[in-house]
Structures are given as C-alpha cells and as structure tokens.
Amino acid sequence: MAVVYYAKFNINSNLEELKKDKGNLEELLSTFANEIDTKHNVYKFIQENEYTISQDEVDEDGNEVKKKVTEIETYRFIKIKRLKEKHGNIIMGELMREKPDSIKIYNNDTHDIESTGINARAYSTSFLFDLKSETIAFTERLGIGRNQFIKAFEELSKAILKDQAVKVILKQNARNFVEQVKELSRVNQIDIEIISPNFVDKELSEIEEEAKKIGEEMDEQNITKMQYYLETSAENDKGIDIEGKYAQETLHKYSIMSVLGYAKAVITGFVGKSPKTIKSEKDAPLVTTISYEDRENEINFKEHVLNAIEREAIKRTIKKQNANKNIKGENGIV
Numbered sequence: 001m002a003v004v005y006y007a008k009f010n011i012n013s014n015l016e017e018l019k020k021d022k023g024n025l026e027e028l029l030s031t032f033a034n035e036i037d038t039k040h041n042v043y044k045f046i047q048e049n050e051y052t053i054s055q056d057e058v059d060e061d062g063n064e065v066k067k068k069v070t071e072i073e074t075y076r077f078i079k080i081k082r083l084k085e086k087h088g089n090i091i092m093g094e095l096m097r098e099k100p101d102s103i104k105i106y107n108n109d110t111h112d113i114e115s116t117g118i119n120a121r122a123y124s125t126s127f128l129f130d131l132k133s134e135t136i137a138f139t140e141r142l143g144i145g146r147n148q149f150i151k152a153f154e155e156l157s158k159a160i161l162k163d164q165a166v167k168v169i170l171k172q173n174a175r176n177f178v179e180q181v182k183e184l185s186r187v188n189q190i191d192i193e194i195i196s197p198n199f200v201d202k203e204l205s206e207i208e209e210e211a212k213k214i215g216e217e218m219d220e221q222n223i224t225k226m227q228y229y230l231e232t233s234a235e236n237d238k239g240i241d242i243e244g245k246y247a248q249e250t251l252h253k254y255s256i257m258s259v260l261g262y263a264k265a266v267i268t269g270f271v272g273k274s275p276k277t278i279k280s281e282k283d284a285p286l287v288t289t290i291s292y293e294d295r296e297n298e299i300n301f302k303e304h305v306l307n308a309i310e311r312e313a314i315k316r317t318i319k320k321q322n323a324n325k326n327i328k329g330e331n332g333i334v
Contacts, residue, residue, distance in 0.1 A: 001289040002139050004305065005146055008261020009134040009157070010167040012195055012224050025198060028161060029131050033082055033091055035160045040077040040093070045155040047073045073099040075152035078124065085306065088132040092302065095152055096124040097144050125149065126295070128305045135261075136168065137305040139295055146170065146285070165224070167195055169264060170281045174255040177265065177284035181251070184269040184276060186239035190230040190247060192254045194263045196223065210256050228253065239269055259286065 011028060035043075049071045057065040080093035101121035107114050123143025129136045138149055154168040181187070196215040197208075218226055228250045232240050240247055257263035258280060265280040278284075288308045294300035 002292055002295045004137055004139055004288045004290055006171045006286050007136045007150060007168050008171055009136055010169065010195060011198055012165045012167045032160055033089060033131060036077055036080055036091060037082040040080045043156055043159045045075040045152050049073065071100055073097060075156060077156060090131065091129040094124040094126050095149055096122055097148065098122045126301060128302060130309055133309050135309050169261045171261045171286040172258040172280045173284045173286050174258045177280045178251060178255065180278050180283060181242065181267050183271065185271055187242050187267060187269040188232055188234065188239055189268045190240060190250055191266045192228040192250055192263060194226045194253060194257050197262050207256055211260055211262060214253060
C-alpha cells in the first residue's frame with residue numbers, strides 16, 4: 001500500500017485584507033489555478049546543494065584532500081490539469097525533480113558493474129490540489145520525499161503568487177502525536193510553531209472557530225507566525241510537567257491548529273535513559289493508504305483523495321453539531 005499525505009496551502013500575508021472579503025482569497029486562488037494551468041512550464045525552483053567528496057589523496061600534512069561539489073536541482077510542475085468537480089475546482093498534476101545522478105551499468109570488457117554519471121535524472125510524483133479546502137494531497141516516490149515535495153511546492157507557489165507569502169504545512173494527526181509524547185519518561189523541550197489561519201467563511205466548525213480566535217489574537221498584534229517554547233534544565237531531577245497548565249495549554253493550541261494545517265511541533269526528551277525527539281510532521285502526519293494500482297490510476301487517486309477530504313470535513317461538521325447540542329467534543333482532534 002502507498003501512503004497519501006495531506007498539506008494545507010496557506011497564504012500568510014495581507015491576512016487582514018483576505019479576511020475582510022472571501023472574494024479576495026478566491027481571487028488569489030483563481031490566479032494561482034490559472035497560472036499553474038496555462039503557464040506551469042514557465043515556473044521553476046532551483047536549489048543548490050553543496051557537499052564534499054574524497055579525492056583519495058592527502059596533502060603535505062597528511063590530511064585527506066576533499067573536493068567541494070555543488071549540485072543543482074530543478075523542480076517544476078508538469079502534466080497539469082484543472083478540473084471542475086461538484087464542490088469546486090481542483091488541480092491535478094505532477095511535481096518533477098531533476099538532478100545529476102549516477103547509474104550502474106555492466107561493462108562487457110571488464111565483466112563487472114560500474115557507476116557512470118548522468119547530467120540530469122528526472123523524478124516525479126502525483127498530487128491533487130483541492131482549491132476549496134486549500135488542501136494538497138500527494139504521495140512520496142523514489143527521488144521525492146515529503147520534505148522535498150513541501151519545500152518545492154511552496155517555492156513554486158511563491159514564484160506564481162509573486163507578492164504573497166505562501167506556507168505549506170503537512171496536516172498532522174494530533175492525537176497520535178500527543179500519545180507519542182505521553183510515552184516519554186521525561187520531557188526536556190516543547191517547541192510549537194503556529195501560523196495565523198486565513199479563515200473567511202462564516203460557517204465554521206468548533207475546531208475552526210477556536211483556531212480563528214487564536215488567529216484573530218495574532219492579527220491584532222500583526223503576528224503571522226508565533227512560537228511557543230518550553231524548556232527545563234538538563235540538571236533538573238524531573239522534566240517538564242506534561243500535565244501542568246503551561247504544557248497543556250501549549251499542546252491544546254497545537255492540537256487545534258495542526259489538524260487544520262496551521263502548526264507543527266518538535267518535542268525532545270527521554271524514554272528511560274535513551275534520548276528521543278518527536279517531530280509532528282515526521283512522526284505523526286495525517287495520512288490515508290491507497291493501493292499502488294489506485295495510486296497509478298488518475299480517476300481512482302482523485303476519488304480517494306476527495307473522499308478523504310470530505311470525510312475530514314464531515315467529522316468537523318458533526319463536532320459542530322454536537323457542540324450546538326452541548327455535547328462535548330474530543331478535544332478538537334480529528
């Protein structure tokens with residue numbers, strides 16, 4: 001089975017204007033959709049990676065000689081389609097990564113396997129961008145991991161929406177993350193990053209209403225990104241009280257914001273005597289599984305993703321209805 005990841009597409013600038021009128025956000029998303037649909041081959045993201053390789057030589061002091069190498073990677077959108085679904089427009093396509101690489105070949109003269117370099121090897125993976133929910137769904141492939149996908153999609157989006165700050169954050173399974181944190185015998189650091197949501201809809205679920213309130217408090221002070229950092233000294237006999245007021249308030253904010261794609265967390269501590277770091281995007285992403293056959297089938301992939309997005313929305317709607325009936329929800333975690 002293949003894993004499908006879900007990320008939130010956030011426009012993180014001029015939030016006051018966006019929140020005044022839903023049409024402003026819709027216009028930006030429409031511009032993005034039009035550009036990626038008609039001019040996707042114009043935009044590219046170039047990344048330089050530097051590393052050193054051994055030269056199998058030593059200098060006059062006997063030190064190993066190393067050569068500094070700069071590798072250029074290029075990312076593009078390819079095979080883009082803009083499709084109209086019942087609930088609104090979606091964008092389907094692939095994100096491509098092109099980089100120098102080496103391959104192994106069989107040498108008929110030496111009767112051995114050798115490595116040879118190639119100037120550019122292309123990798124790609126499929127994605128679906130649902131404009132209504134601002135959700136991007138994608139899978140990892142050989143040559144494109146989730147971190148590379150998120151970074152490249154974000155940078156390409158910034159190139160398309162030139163005057164806007166764009167932030168793409170993986171949606172996370174907050175309940176799973178908190179359960180992993182509870183397994184730590186000692187917590188040394190809690191680091192939570194939150195960005196202000198760009199809610200413009202009047203009809204919001206209970207979770208979204210709370211997230212909106214947090215965002216409004218940030219907006220009043222012109223804050224687009226906020227960080228909560230709790231730490232205890234390594235010399236203390238005990239770690240941070242995870243059940244204490246500050247830790248609980250911080251983790252609650254994370255739980256509310258992360259499932260919607262507005263937060264991420266890193267927590268360090270120990271399990272017994274072994275140090276452990278838990279990263280929400282790495283260790284607790286919000287995912288669904290799909291067969292390899294369905295992943296390769298465009299129609300089946302689309303149906304799988306849209307059904308998953310709809311189920312997430314239904315869960316939040318049910319929680320809102322329950323809240324209206326004075327039935328307590330599940331701590332805001334989908």
